[in-house]
Amino acid sequence: MSVTPTNFSGRTVIVTGGGSGIGRATVSRIVDGGGIVVAVDLSQERMDAVRAEFGDRARCVTGDLAAAATIDAVLAAAGDRVDGLANVAGIMDGFLPTAELTDEVWDRVLAVNLTAMMRLTRAVLPGMIARGTGSIVNVSSEAGQRGSAAGTAYTTSKHAVNGFTLSTAFFYGPKGVRCNAVAPGAVATNIEAPFHSEWAQQRLGPIMQTTIPSVAQPAQLAAAIAWLLSDDASNVSGAIMPVDGGWAAV
Numbered sequence: 001m002s003v004t005p006t007n008f009s010g011r012t013v014i015v016t017g018g019g020s021g022i023g024r025a026t027v028s029r030i031v032d033g034g035g036i037v038v039a040v041d042l043s044q045e046r047m048d049a050v051r052a053e054f055g056d057r058a059r060c061v062t063g064d065l066a067a068a069a070t071i072d073a074v075l076a077a078a079g080d081r082v083d084g085l086a087n088v089a090g091i092m093d094g095f096l097p098t099a100e101l102t103d104e105v106w107d108r109v110l111a112v113n114l115t116a117m118m119r120l121t122r123a124v125l126p127g128m129i130a131r132g133t134g135s136i137v138n139v140s141s142e143a144g145q146r147g148s149a150a151g152t153a154y155t156t157s158k159h160a161v162n163g164f165t166l167s168t169a170f171f172y173g174p175k176g177v178r179c180n181a182v183a184p185g186a187v188a189t190n191i192e193a194p195f196h197s198e199w200a201q202q203r204l205g206p207i208m209q210t211t212i213p214s215v216a217q218p219a220q221l222a223a224a225i226a227w228l229l230s231d232d233a234s235n236v237s238g239a240i241m242p243v244d245g246g247w248a249a250v
């Protein structure tokens with residue numbers, strides 16, 4: 001797979017979940033394109049590795065995005081100007097179907113996959129509006145387009161990510177701010193996705209085996225995220241873009 005660099009010189013971009021998988025590949029792409037990244041991740045070890053590789057091109061924040069204090073720390077690290085925001089961090093839900101859901105799983109999945117995204121987006125918008133420019137890219141999922149790709153909490157969170165993306169795009173388009181989402185299919189990352197429900201495994205297993213066309217590399221997702229962040233996508237807002245090897249067409 002060849003990768004064409006995107007120009008990010010002079011830009012500062014926040015990337016959540018920057019320590020692994022799609023987030024890590026996005027950090028790499030932005031730094032390679034001459035940008036500065038503010039990377040945030042729960043894992044100290046992963047943030048140390050990002051710092052070691054990218055030096056002062058990547059300002060690293062370790063913390064739980066479900067905590068308001070982490071959002072504040074990210075904004076402090078970014079400083080006055082944020083040109084782009086990539087809301088990448090997310091967690092799975094053990095594929096739990098509705099009748100087997102616990103409040104704990106529901107609350108945690110929605111806090112990380114949805115509420116953190118809202119808080120960070122809400123915080124960067126005033127600066128983007130004041131400058132009349134900015135790009136926000138949210139990571140959704142094929143589970144945001146259908147009911148047969150994850151458990152109920154994750155599926156709900158990713159459908160909500162799509163709604164959040166459209167609403168934000170609608171309200172702030174006239175202010176020069178674009179908001180889009182990518183919807184990955186299966187990607188080879190460190191995300192933990194064990195089945196914690198026998199019924200879900202029975203119900204989803206065969207469907208997933210026959211409908212998922214391919215497993216992508218994180219760099220293939222990062223390429224799409226970088227494009228949406230960049231001026232090459234200046235006329236694109238409110239798009240939920242499948243980057244899934246064709247799964248959405250099944």
Ligand SMILES: NC(=O)c1ccc[n+]([C@@H]2O[C@H](COP(=O)([O-])OP(=O)(O)OC[C@H]3O[C@@H](n4cnc5c(N)ncnc54)[C@H](O)[C@@H]3O)[C@@H](O)[C@H]2O)c1
Nearest residue numbers: 017020021022041042064065089090141186187189190191
């Ligand atoms: N891998 C896939 O097959 C796939 C498919 C569809 C969508 N996605 C979405 O892609 C996004 C990235 O996932 P990935 O596959 O690269 O996973 P990953 O686990 O490799 O990377 C996610 C990173 O986010 C961090 N993170 C998780 N919770 C956090 C929190 N509360 N605060 C701060 N950091 C936190 C993790 O420590 C990890 O480093 C997620 O939103 C996920 O839902 C992934």
